[in-house]
Amino acid sequence: MSKFKVWTLLLLALTLLAGYGLWQGYNSPGPAMSVSVSSNGVYAITADRDQKLILWDLKEHSREIISRRANIYSAYFIKKQPTFLWQDLDNTVTAQSVNGEVQTVFELNKPTYGHLMTRDLSTYYYSDIGWGIFRRSEDGSTKTLKATDGRAFLGYHKLFNLSMDESEQWLVSAGSGEPKGFEPPYYRSLQEVLDQGADYRHLYSVALWNIEAGKPTAKLDGNSSKTHATISPDGQWVVSSDEAGIGLYWNTNAPSVRHRLARVYGGVFQDNLPDGLPDNDYYDTSKLIDAPPGLNDFTIAVAFIHNSEYYLRFGNNSHIAALFKTGSPWPVKYFDLGESPKLVTYGSQYSRNTAIATSPEAGILAMGHQSSGGISVYRFDPDKLTLKRVWVVE
């Protein structure tokens, strides 16, 4: 073979290799920023850091790139519908079904930092960079439920998390826990928050909103710093956890009564005890189960995994999730989610808590990875109380 031919072949091989590399890069997902699972547990939609919007078929183990120009915080599956919601970089919001049929399209005047839509696709709720909450009706009119406040997202390093119950009666918002005051009642009332800023501009803590009235009905206090909260599908429970490791829950029928979740190693903190007792006396450890090493109370996210009965709490820098049952402060079981690939729970990624998503109806958990693309998918068995990793895409 002549020298010329060898060089030609080599060049061809190199070109093919480079092309393959580029093709891989073009098609491979970046780290997921927002993830959402369809209610039936068959699909997941992810928006990743390099702005790809990917629809994953969790049964067939296949994926389809829907867009390469998606808002990284806009992947959302509409509850009980085979329809997902997303926004492109020109702020166009689209609700489209998994078979590609576009159901609704409209222009928004800003990028969304978290959004959701009612089942009938008529009403759209979204947050923005300033932690506002807005409601867009079918006729295109927009109402401000919570006023935007500067660029709060940049100050708190997380989104203003929104969740809605299945009856679409309640909305829960969670930003950052209000610092506890020095004197009782320690926290501002809803009216005081309103007095200090029109349209509840300063309502950063966990709040329960009556969707129909478009107003908050309860301010759920007690969290500290970056806080995540969610509402149970049946609308009965709100659970919250934060970066100080404070876990709380409320029954929506009695939102003024706050309940504490146990610290996994420490127990349940007893409020209203006098000062000066030994530190351990402040904690009830009576029903603590043995906790493996590697858990962390400092929480990135909480998510319902089986209807309104069980939910998971994900600690920072940990790959072990704690299972809790609603109405009880005690952890029920711990699940090892797997060390590799490292999950999004590593590296204090509070601004990526939207990359952890569940379908409580189907018992499916899908979550992004720390610095690589792809997702890890888990299935919960409510009878055996197991959580198994069923699919990993790296």
Place this chain on the structure above:
Amino acid sequence: MKGTWSNLVDHLFLWQPAVADNALTNDSSRDVHPLRLSVFPSAHSAVRKIVVLHSRGDGILGAGKDKESAWWQKALLRSSPAALIATTASNLANSEDAMDDVLGYFRGAYDKKWWTFPSFLDNGFGPAIEELYKDYLPLTFKAQMTAYPQLSEHVPEALKRTVKANWNRLEQDILAEANALWQPCKDCLRNGERPPDYTLLAPLNHRASVSSQVAKDYVLRLKKLAVNHWFPEQSPRPALGYVGFEELLDKNSTGFDAFVGRNFDQGTFAPIDQTKWLFSHSGMKIPTPELFQEVYQREIMQNRLLENSKFGRY
């Protein structure tokens, strides 16, 4: 330990504190520093609320950046909101980052400042312990061992006597200094003046005054350290400004501390994890408009100082 000196200050903000992660605990027995310089058991009682801002991106205090952080800077040209995050993050870092990084690779400043004995004195650039107590040497048998390794098992009686006598003299002088300055220190504090500095007790100069009990304890620890050839027995705690409180809530860790958890639950301590956003020790020094508005103005001034104290009001 609440008392006369409790709750003097409403808010304390510790920004990337270069102290041990358990520095705020109330139990001095948790102090692993050879001279008990790393835990401040009464500090919490002077303050009503403590906010600790920490970041694993701080190369001065810990092992340096995690590989995650680099993408923020790489993604500069992308559009919103990813681009916004990236630009802000990049703005947070400033020109001193390079120096921070160089030091960070050696986890330099924090360890040197607090743990590498004896060079912890005077930020690692001052007199070593032998320098400080040069009039009292030898305080150990080490010199003899180095000069005559073959005699390492044998210590001459004369040297033993000298070392013993040196320790007695040092101990007496240290106690004498503590006693002599006790009243002047108290007087200065009462009159609002700066108390005099200690000489032999220089490592304890961060305290306003040193009681004879504390001085005795100091001598005891100094002796233990000498026996160990000036090497600390316990490994250092990681920096609070680096790891935050994470290791203190894990019962499996040696640092487990119910006191810290209780302060979170009571709302007196609050951690702010800035790992994803703060890449260098000096990253907060020159605030960007975003940082100024969203953190300094809103979270610190509006939500904490103005909301919960009479800050700035007469």
